[in-house]
Amino acid sequence: xxxxxxxxxxxxxxxxxxxxxxxxxxxxxxxxxxxxxxxxxxxxxxxxxxxxxxxxxxxxxxxxxxxxxxxxxxxxxxxxxxxxxxxxxxxxxxxxxxxxxxxxxxxxxxxxxxxxxxxxxxxxxxxxxxxxxxxxxxxxxxxxxxxxxxxxxxxxxxxxxxxxxxxxxxxxxxxxxxxxxxxxxxxxxxxxxxxxxxxxxxxxxxxxxxxxxxxxxxxxxxxxxxxxxxxxxxxxxxxxxxxxxxxxxxxxxxxxxxxxxxxxxxxxxxxxxxxxxxxxxxxxxxxxxxxxxxxxxxxxxxxxxxxxxxxxxxxxxxxxxxxxxxxxxxxxxxxxxxxxxxxxxxxxxxxxxxxxxxxxxxxxxxxxxxxxxxxxxxxxxxxxxxxxxxxxxxxxxxxxxxxxxxxxxxxxxxxxxxxxxxxxxxxxxx
RNA sequence: UCCGGCGUAGCUCAAUCGGUAGAGCGGGUGGCUGUUAACCACUAGGUUGUAGGUUCAAGUCCUACCGCCGGAGCCA
Numbered sequence: 289x290x291x292x293x294x295x296x297x298x299x300x301x302x303x304x305x306x307x308x309x310x311x312x313x314x315x316x317x318x319x320x321x322x323x324x325x326x327x328x329x330x331x332x333x334x335x336x337x338x339x340x341x342x343x344x345x346x347x348x349x350x351x352x353x354x355x356x357x358x359x360x361x362x363x364x365x366x367x368x369x370x371x372x373x374x375x376x377x378x379x380x381x382x383x384x385x386x387x388x389x390x391x392x393x394x395x396x397x398x399x400x401x402x403x404x405x406x407x408x409x410x411x412x413x414x415x416x417x418x419x420x421x422x423x424x425x426x427x428x429x430x431x432x433x434x435x436x437x438x439x440x441x442x443x444x445x446x447x448x449x450x451x452x453x454x455x456x457x458x459x460x461x462x463x464x465x466x467x468x469x470x471x472x473x474x475x476x477x478x479x480x481x482x483x484x485x486x487x488x489x490x491x492x493x494x495x496x497x498x499x500x501x502x503x504x505x506x507x508x509x510x511x512x513x514x515x516x517x518x519x520x521x522x523x524x525x526x527x528x529x530x531x532x533x534x535x536x537x538x539x540x541x542x543x544x545x546x547x548x549x550x551x552x553x554x555x556x557x558x559x560x561x562x563x564x565x566x567x568x569x570x571x572x573x574x575x576x577x578x579x580x581x582x583x584x585x586x587x588x589x590x591x592x593x594x595x596x597x598x599x600x601x602x603x604x605x606x607x608x609x610x611x612x613x614x615x616x617x618x619x620x621x622x623x624x625x626x627x628x629x630x631x632x633x634x635x636x637x638x639x640x641x642x643x644x645x646x647x648x649x650x651x652x653x654x655x656x657x658x659x660x661x662x663x664x665x666x667x668x669x670x671x672x673x674x675x676x677x678x679x680x681x682x683x684x685x686x687x688x689x690x691x692x693x694x695x696x697x698x699x700x701x702x703x704x705x706x707x708x709x710x711x712x713x714x715x716x717x718x
Numbered sequence: 719u720c721c722g723g724c725g726u727a728g729c730u731c732a733a734u735c736g737g738u739a740g741a742g743c744g745g746g747u748g749g750c751u752g753u754u755a756a757c758c759a760c761u762a763g764g765u766u767g768u769a770g771g772u773u774c775a776a777g778u779c780c781u782a783c784c785g786c787c788g789g790a791g792c793c794a
Contacts (some may be wrong), residue, residue, distance in 0.1 A: 317757080318750040354744090369752055389728075394755040395743045396730050400786055427721070457794085497792050498719065510794060590790080632794095644794060649726090689794030703794095714786075 295329035297374050304673055305650055307332060307376065310411070311352050313394060321349045322641070323378070324371075326411065330544075332534040334376040341378055348381050352391075352452040352696075355411070357384040360420055383548075390603065406709060407718045417545035420703050421538055422694045424491075428537040429511045432530055433488045438513060441480040443489045444474025448668065456496035457508075469494035472687060475617070475672055477514035477654045478648060481683055482675055488513040500713050503590065506692060506710035515684030520629040520647045524605055527633055527643055528563045530688070531603055538697055551699045555637060558601045568609045568627070569597055587613040593640035600636055607631040607646075614659040619647040622645040631686065639696040645686020652676035 292305045309327030318320070319338035324331055338346050351357065362378040369382035391401075392408055402409045409415050433440070446460075446467040457468040465648055467684040473489040480487045490511045497504070513526065536547070536554055546553060566574070575582040587609070588596070597604060611620060630646030649655045655676055659669055694706035704710040708718065 313755075315753045316750080317753060320753075322749040322753050322756085324754090333754080335752080367752085370753085371754060389745065391728070391744095393729065393744045398730070398753095398787090401729070491740050493794080495793070499790095499792065500787090501789070501791095508794065516724075587792090641794065687794060692794055 289553055293329040294325070294327045294332045297330075297332055297376075298664055300364045301366055302364065304361065304363050304379065305376075306359055307334075308359050309357070311354060311355065311356045311358060314349065314352065316351075321346070323349065323352065323360070323381075325376070331413070332374065332376055333370045333372075334378045335370075336363060336378045344713070345380055348383065349561065351386060352383060352389045355387040355408075357387070358382060362622065365477070370564045371508065403704065403710075403715060403718070406578055413548050415705060417542075417548040418694065418698050418700060419708060420545045421549075421698050422690070422706060423541050424538050424542050425534055425690060425694050425697065426509075426511075428534045429488075429490065429530075429690075431537075431565070432533045433441060433486075433511075433513060435710065436486070437481075438486045438488050439484040440603075441477075441484060441487045441489060442468060443476035444482075445470050445491065445511075445522050449656060453571075455529065458496045460495045471495055473512050474508070474514065474685060474687065477512055477685055478617075478672070478675055478683065481514040481516045482679065482681070485517075486513070486515045498713055501590065502704075503692065505703055505707065505712055508703075508707065509690040510687045511690065512685060512687040514683065517679050518647075518684040519682055520607065520631065520684060523563065523686060524607065525649065527605065527631065527645070527686055527688075528561065528603075531563075531633065531643075531693075532559055532561065535697060536691065546698075549698050549700075555601070556697065558635075559603065562662060563605050563633070564600050565605045567607055570607050574599060585607040585612065587663050590640065593634055594638040596639055596677075597634040597636050598638050601633055601643070603633050605631055605633050614646070615650050616662045616664065617655070619649045620654065633691070635694070635696040637699075639687075639692070642692045642696065643686050643688045645684065647682065647684040650676060650680045650682050 290305055291299055291308060294307060306484065307325050307327055309325045312326040312331055314321070314322040314323045323334040323337045324332055336346055336349065357399070359382040360376060360378060361380045363374040364374060365376050365377055366373055384554070391405055396646050410419065446462065447470050457471055460467050460469060471493055473491065477487055477489055488511060491509065492507055493510050494507055496506065499521050515523070515526070525620065539553065539556055571588070572582055572584055572711060574596060582590070582592065596606070606629065608621055609630055611618065611625055611628045615629045618628035618630050621629050631643070632641050633643035634640050635642045649658060652673060655673060656666070659666055670709055691703045691706040698706065700706065701708070704712065
């Protein structure tokens with residue numbers, strides 16, 4: 289007899305094993321009783337027939353409530369009638385704790401109720417599948433950069449001053465002074481890129497914007513590579529390779545989860561080279577073609593992004609936005625002083641922006657002028673300007689939003705399911 | 719912050735024109751030897767978000783507040 293996990297049950301056919309987990313659901317037709325177990329790795333149906341198990345075990349069925357914790361021992365067998373093709377012929381059950389009446393029943397619930405019970409909702413099969421995909425996406429990010437010689441150099445969470453100005457930061461006490469929660473590791477990444485060549489950081493970021501949409505969280509995770517000696521072109525190639533790598537890894541390793549989520553695999557399998565690349569100007573023309581009233585110089589709204597992303601069957605790269613739409617550190621396009629050497633990547637099927645980035649301003653004089661123009665505090669940026677004083681080189685980078693990527697790959701319609709405990713405008717519980 | 723919507727049983731919802739608050743699931747009891755969100759029968763369960771108002775009569779109409787959901791702006 290051995291303790292096993294449900295995901296390896298097919299290797300133990302005909303032998304006696306013990307499953308440690310929770311009761312997911314139960315059904316009975318009198319002398320024949322079914323108990324579905326959950327152990328974090330999968331689901332397994334257990335079967336008991338009166339007379340084939342001792343009466344004590346048989347009647348435990350009545351006591352065991354949904355989500356009661358237990359150990360179940362029995363013989364693994366194949367049966368086409370069992371979900372997943374295998375089942376456990378129960379010999380004994382050892383209850384660990386009989387669960388109180390479980391609030392999440394096998395029927396429908398509203399989102400507000402489920403979010404109030406997020407700590408339990410995570411046990412449900414779809415939520416479980418989404419977070420397994422998240423795990424795969426994160427590992428793929430790390431593997432991608434590691435395989436290419438990037439160094440993980442994390443940026444701080446506490447920052448001394450607003451960096452980009454426009455977005456709102458969470459303010460927090462810092463001993464006798466103030467500190468702000470980071471909204472991007474990028475500026476620090478530029479410093480570490482000058483030390484290590486190619487770097488990335490991966491961590492939580494915080495935005496205190498009062499956004500109330502399915503595409504926003506106040507706390508989200510972002511992976512940000514930054515590369516010395518990369519120009520915009522190199523960066524577009526990297527972003528394309530990166531997204532393809534992530535999608536391929538999920539397709540290879542998380543088939544089961546995508547099936548639980550009923551994701552259309554055909555759509556994901558189209559994510560390959562080359563991604564369409566259009567300029568901001570071309571994007572504006574597309575929007576006008578679609579009959580939109582759109583003036584050059586505006587930034588794209590959520591609806592515009594959706595329209596653009598629906599035009600293509602794979603992620604689309606949009607580059608060279610007007611300078612005024614972008615942050616101060618973007619490098620001006622030498623071919624057109626109105627444009628920034630930047631890129632956004634929009635996920636298909638209407639999901640919209642998952643990557644934003646570009647080539648950074650590497651000239652000390654230009655950067656100082658941009659900081660002045662945006663009326664940002666020059667003193668706060670001295671360390672950042674030092675990077676242009678001491679061996680400045682062309683460099684570029686981008687940030688990929690983990691939750692947006694997971695939401696798209698999983699085909700979900702709201703970002704809140706792509707993170708274990710979402711922090712949103714009106715939700716910080718549980 | 720602005721715009722729109724919704725608050726009825728533990729959950730998801732219904733209740734016609736203002737006229738005795740109802741169903742499914744979940745809970746309880748009983749039945750069923752292959753169930754797949756099992757099924758069948760019975761059963762318990764309600765200060766209709768809160769506070770006022772109109773009316774013979776309010777879940778329903780009016781006012782305010784609270785909570786939540788969706789969208790906009792901002793962005794990943």
